[in-house]
Amino acid sequence: MAAPFVILVEQMVNDGAMDAYLDAIRENARASRQEAGCLRFDVLRVEDSSNTVMLYEIYVDEAAFQAHRETKHFAKFDSLRKLLIKGSRVTRLRLEDSDST
Numbered sequence: 001m002a003a004p005f006v007i008l009v010e011q012m013v014n015d016g017a018m019d020a021y022l023d024a025i026r027e028n029a030r031a032s033r034q035e036a037g038c039l040r041f042d043v044l045r046v047e048d049s050s051n052t053v054m055l056y057e058i059y060v061d062e063a064a065f066q067a068h069r070e071t072k073h074f075a076k077f078d079s080l081r082k083l084l085i086k087g088s089r090v091t092r093l094r095l096e097d098s099d100s101t
Contacts (some may be wrong), residue, residue, distance in 0.1 A: 006093040011087040021084040031073035038065025
């Protein structure tokens with residue numbers, strides 16, 4: 001069985017756009033959690049930053065992540081994201097301690 005595909009996404013939200021961003025990402029996260037290949041999708045606020053949000057996502061494999069990127073809810077979020085954030089960084093992770101590996 002392939003190892004889960006895990007990413008950590010750091011997004012820097014534009015000043016004054018946090019409420020709109022959170023509405024959009026929460027909607028995307030809820031829909032993503034319903035995907036067969038999505039094992040986890042968490043939205044996390046960085047405590048010492050007023051404009052940084054982290055997304056922790058786990059998919060059964062990279063193909064499931066690519067399928068996620070083709071959904072209507074991702075497309076909707078992606079179009080809004082481009083207006084709401086000033087920067088983003090994606091880190092690929094390897095899950096080392098899990099029953100699913």
